[in-house]
Amino acid sequence: MGLGPQLGVSARNRMTWRDKIAHISWPMIFLIGCIASIGFAMLYSAAHGSADPWMDRQAARFGVGLAMMFAVAMIDLKTLMRFVYPAYVVSILLLVWVDFAGEVGMGAQRWIDLGVVQLQPSEIMKITLVMTLARYFHGLSYEDVGRPLSLIVPTLLVLVPAALVLKQPDLGTAGMLMMVAAAMFVVVGVRWWKFALVLAMGVGVAYYAWNSPDILHDYQKARIMTFMDPESDLQGTGYHITQSKIALGSGGVWGKGFLQGTQSHLDFLPERQTDFIFTMYAEEFGMVGGLVLLGLYVLLVAYGVVIAVRCKSQFGRLLAFGLSFNLFCYFFINTAMVMGLIPVVGVPLPLISYGGTVLMTVLIGFGLVMSVNIHRDQRIGRRLGNEDA
Template structure:
């Protein structure tokens, strides 16, 4: 999909001021618009109050935007050189969580930093994209077809997904595998190899279902997805209430602060996993379509940036990050509509949460760095070639 670009003459150094001018400010504006919608929904979720969610989310967003702009100004070569180091740090944190992580809502996923709960699995989404982009940057187009060449990147994706699965966090583990698979496709891996992997995945799912790998509540979510009415007061409660709220919103919605399912506390997790349902109840089908359109525009920005990059690393990184964003909002919205089983994946920039907000904004910062350095010609070690 993304062919290697011949290297040319050394590029002229760009000052910080010039980089600021080159930033894609329309992308920054679009990100701010989506986040602002999230602020309004969190205000409504708290029954017309800025506490406890909206104020904290605004502060996180302000800090995250500052970090996003800093990341956008950093030279793309540095990201390539330290991609594996960042992956190693994220992986070590995942191992740390396995033994010493904070437990919440039946899962062991967080590290308590005092001022916030850090979720390393969210960091790994960025680290995986960087490491795979780094690896495939150094692989010739013809070499991608050789099976042994795909063993290292496969391990890069499977190892963290396995650790995340044990937390347990089926949604994030699946996201890591999906994003990794998309980057394999972008690197030029043939279709028949994906068919083999999918077949192996089906066999693995069969054994996982009949073993202790899947927890009882995860199996219940899948069974409930197939027949929500089988456990109306238990595992099926969440999705049934979500569908009721979505349907009650109609075409135009009930109006801001007027959602009944959410404000009467029938809708669970209305400020996190099911926040799209609350938004759609108040703003209806039209509001939902507008929000999905905004997300689609953000993904399109990333794809366009990928296509404009000369370096394979820049192309792969921008593509991987944009596809990661797509999996975020697709899985969340499909989940609350009952199209897929319920998994713990937040709605990017809108769901309440610190680590998810920071990692999504970091991803946009990396995208913009790829855009600013789109004409950079990187060697296989990350250094500029003559």
């Protein structure tokens, strides 16, 4: 898997714009374009063969997002590090703003209405949390990571936004934040017995949350119970997942063909342009089409992991790995959800599902990964400004 030629500049020399453009990850951009094109086609199909109201808006946002992705890719890692903690603070403030004055939709208070666009701060936090943990662990040695006291700060960095997101309520995004953070903790060398201790504490918190209406709402409990027995309420809480399974089964091996899906086009399939868009895709293109799409996602994740491994700075390695795992969580949770393997949660399919904030943050995340690749030879000391290895 080619990542471009080795950089011809030393760690102490600044790269020119021409150098940076020469090391853009074009294979990654090709994969992103393939997945996004599938998304445009599915949004066209979701609107019964019309570009309005979803495909045309998504395409326009994708164009803006690509420009932002290229701009972010040009920023060197040291400059990114300087803005990490301020970005985290702003993200926390946006989550607090949602709690006090956010827009309510579909039973959740998750958006900030900016007039031109509705901003979803929880999606922004998925990116800034990875950046913040990468920045923090970059300043620690392996021995430091082994000390329990050094893990108090990163644990709080995770728990605070997770609690704010859970309060919206958004169980899926809160779960993603915890999963990505746990993966990064493993990569930096946190001992397994500490995870066992956290898991035991998590069981206690889950028990408390289940019995507290202020934390876990009735509809979230219903989703979990429906996951255990979908047929218990086919016309109520079990309707979404039942129709999703019917649509998946009706697609068979090869699918019914583009624009020929019955469950989606007869309006049996709910939220076909967002959370359940993979179901519509699988009905029209079958199991083979579904495996092709999942394969494209796996290639993107693998590409990001290879970039992480080849980077010479701890910050870059953790940043590329965390964002790659974040992408994995996106498509794994969404596809597992629509197949009935996990409870239904509000996690979209990246580059496919309709949504402005999700699309922009995903593309910015790709821009950050490409920045790691472009500046992979840049050495950064544990204290910013020190170029020692």
